[in-house]
Amino acid sequence: MQQQALEIKKDICIEEMERWHSISYARADLGKKHDFHSRLQQVSRIEEELEELNERIKKLEEQKKRVLSLLDRFQGIEHKILKKKYVDGMTLQEIAYDLGYSEQYIRKKHAECIKRIKFIS
Structure with a gap:
C-alpha cells in the first residue's frame, strides 16, 4: 500500500514537472508567471524529489522480497x-x-x- 502511494506521488511529480517546463506554452501553466531561471529551479527541485521517491520505492521492493523469502519458511x-x-x-x-x-x-x-x-x- 505504501508503494502504491509513492507511485501516485511520483506520477504527480512528473505531471507537475511537465507543467513547469513544457514546450507548449498552454501546457506550461505553472511557469507562466515565472522567468526561465525560476522554472528551471522548480524542475530541478521536482527531479530531486523524483529521485528520492525512486529510492524509497526501490527499498520497499527489496524489503518486500526479503519478507516474501521469510514467508516461505512458514x-x-x-x-x-x-x-x-x-x-x-x-x-x-x-x-x-x-x-x-x-x-x-x-x-x-x-x-x-x-x-x-x-x-x-
Whole structure:
C-alpha cells in the first residue's frame, strides 16, 4: 500500500514537472508567471524529489522480497497470518475475522512467528 502511494506521488511529480517546463506554452501553466531561471529551479527541485521517491520505492521492493523469502519458511496458518499482515497490510483483528479465529489466537500465533523470525535472523 505504501508503494502504491509513492507511485501516485511520483506520477504527480512528473505531471507537475511537465507543467513547469513544457514546450507548449498552454501546457506550461505553472511557469507562466515565472522567468526561465525560476522554472528551471522548480524542475530541478521536482527531479530531486523524483529521485528520492525512486529510492524509497526501490527499498520497499527489496524489503518486500526479503519478507516474501521469510514467508516461505512458514506453512499453514502461520504463513497466512504473516502474508496477510506484512504483504496485504491487514491488522491482526482483520486477520482473525478473515480467517475465522479469535483475535487472541491470531495474536498468540503472530507472536510465536515473530520469535521464530528473530531466532532465524
